[in-house]
Amino acid sequence: MNDQVPVVGEERPETCRAPDAEERSLWRRVMDQFADHCRSRSLFVLHYCTGCGAVELPPTITSRFDMERVGVSPMVTPRQADLLLITGYLSVKTLKRVILSYEQMQSPKYVLGFGSCTINGGMYWNSYATVKRLDQYIPVDGFIAGCMPRPEAVQQVILDLMRRIDSGQANAWRDYYLDYDTYLGRQAALFGEEWHTPTDVVAEARHYGYFGPGTTGVHTARLKNYTEWALNQIPELLPERGRNEKART
């Protein structure tokens, strides 16, 4: 049983390289462009709202500004969501939950930061308990300046994101896989050395084909302890993971 479960951070002989756009076949390129086009027109937004900016979302989504007409719609679970909105300041405690939810979203996934707080801490710039720069902890596709931004500004940045998704430029999510070790290190610096989530990001990086030199490193090596801890507590906790790995190789 145990030998089928991949250990997080373990070095593997085969490392996946990020596929170069030029290398893809014509068929794949056409299909990817088609998928991107469709994806940009149906963004499901995870209902995980923090800070003051959440109050700008009801007018944005509902009849006055009506973002639903361009395909933006709320979604209650991260697995089915495409877009995570960080609508204001994040306390350290909330950031843990945001990271957990972000990791549970399926790629490709997009993050937008609302207001000054996500950019530089805003009015909480000197708070000990507030995150200053969101993009140090998860990759962010766009920010909206202001305190708080008006719905027009929210609309504008979402339309901009849609345009970039359509043209294949909104690829910040890949950074999380390619530079996972760096992100994990910054998270651990904030939360402490025992920080880990239930999601096996390294295996996901392999799954999506974005396992790079920066995916694993000194920080991900630490995660090994927690995987083994989980396995020792409940031996058959992770049966699916083993089965999937086996089927893939």
Added chain:
Amino acid sequence: MSLLDLLLLLSLLTTLYLYAFGNHRNAGHLGMVVYAVATGLVIAMAGPLADGTGAVGSTFAPVMLGHVLSWSMDGLGWFFALLTTGAAFFASWYMSGEWNAEQPNKRIQHGTLALNVFCMLLLLSSGDLLSLFIGWEFVSWAAFLMMTQLGSHAARAAFRYMLYALAGAMAVFAAILIVKAQIGSFAFADLRAAVPALSDGLKWLLFGLFGLGFGVKMAIVPFHLWQAPAYSFTPGASSAFLNAVSARMGLFAILLVLGKLIGFATLSDLALPLIPMDAKTLLMWVAAITMVVPTFIALMQTDARMLLTWHGIGQGGYMLLGVLVATPLGTAAGLMHVLNYASYQMALVLAVFAVIHRTGTADLDELGGLIKRMPFTYLALLMGIIGLAGLPPMNGFVSKWMIYKSLLDTQQPLLLIAAFVGTLGTILSVYKLIHNIFLGQLRAEHQKVGEAPGSMLAPMLILAGIGFATGFFPGLALGVVDVAQAALGVELLPHGLGGVYLATGSLNMIWVVGIMIGAIGFGAFVFYVIGNRRYGVHQFDNYAGGHFLSADIRYHFSHEFYPGLARLIGPWYRGSVVNMENGLMIGLKTAGDLWHGAFRIAYTPFYLLVALAIGLWWAGLDGGF
């Protein structure tokens, strides 16, 4: 010696043997062999019964008080006998392996099963009203013995059952004596011939007394309170057997006496004063209420066994409604539902007891996520609930479709709506059953639970397979139903292997199931073959509003499963019938106390003298002196 003699003798000897040597570890296997042989004997009897008029007689004909008791099995009895021996076979199989090894009272379990089979066969082959009554009493007491085997809670429920059953039996006995007083005979044929000449009042009386007596066994509303606890707390295969067969004895007796001897047509001539309703419609509405009320009581249960047994009562309503429609389609639907119900209900109860066997509980609030640990039990339960809910591709769909169709054809929209409402409640509650046991979060204490052993899996999977086979090819079951329908004197339903063919609309399950399997297969192909790569995640990598989940956090929503619905039906559910029963109990107790007090205080010799005088006077009236 006829085949019926052989069958009864075999059954009696099995009972005696298993009572004596039921503790032997191979008792279950012996039971399997015996019930297989008994099923074979029943099937061998089919030949002369197929045309509907034949019967297999017994040479055993004792004389009691000048009356010759006779036993002979006609097509109707044969149909239920096949059900009985078949169910006993699977029950015995279930008890043959690991289950058998771990039971403290295996001698009683095997013995009572055999005794129940014997008594039921005796009832099903009764040849006149007196032997019917004897069989009826035997069946009641045998079921009582089976229910009390574990004592405690089950015994209390069984005692409650016995009170109902005795009241019912007295009603039946009174009705039989009235018949005897009126027509001077216990023979079925004499009653049948004499019915048109009876007065309306007498017909109402017979209808009421027989309906009460047999209705108690079927647990039709308002006599439904005893059945669920009594069947639920009986162990394992015994409970499955009771669920599948025992209550159907009531349906058999209703079909025999009210359907065949008195005749449903006679009942439709009995008009109620003031309201535009006749005796048959009245009974149909009782059946409709029996479909709806117990089903929604089932919805509120937190014990898996109770949920299933309450459904058993509700499903009995469907059968009764079907046969009361009394068209060829309706009768076939009701009778087919008896067979279908037996197959899936038995699979369901056996599956639930397999879960109890492994986890030690049937509490729906304390289970969850067992699909990874007991996948085959899950499969049996899944197929069972699809049948119970009346959805294709299982057999429950066919018989329920036929019941709906027969109600449509006879233009009874309100009863049709009642049937739909009952089905809705069934669908809701079976989802609760499978969700709370098998889906969702696996509890830490169940991490090491294993699959049920083969001896328990095999019977439930085969029963579920029978349910699927007779859903795919309903003609297999309809062929068996034909025998009973012919014996009832109802015109046969035109049918083929795939379903029923009617001028007003047909059902061909081969197409229905074929298209279903095709569609599901296409979906599976899309998702598993041409779809993207899948990446599974483990159970605690789940979204709970951003919370980190671990084994000590319950995120399996099972307690108070339908809160909105519960609020809606709560006032009804809290039970006027329970209050009524309590009132009756208090009244009965008071009357008993009064009588007991009067008896105890004084005059005992006086009462004896009065009783003696009345007895002598009665004997004198009879011309004894």
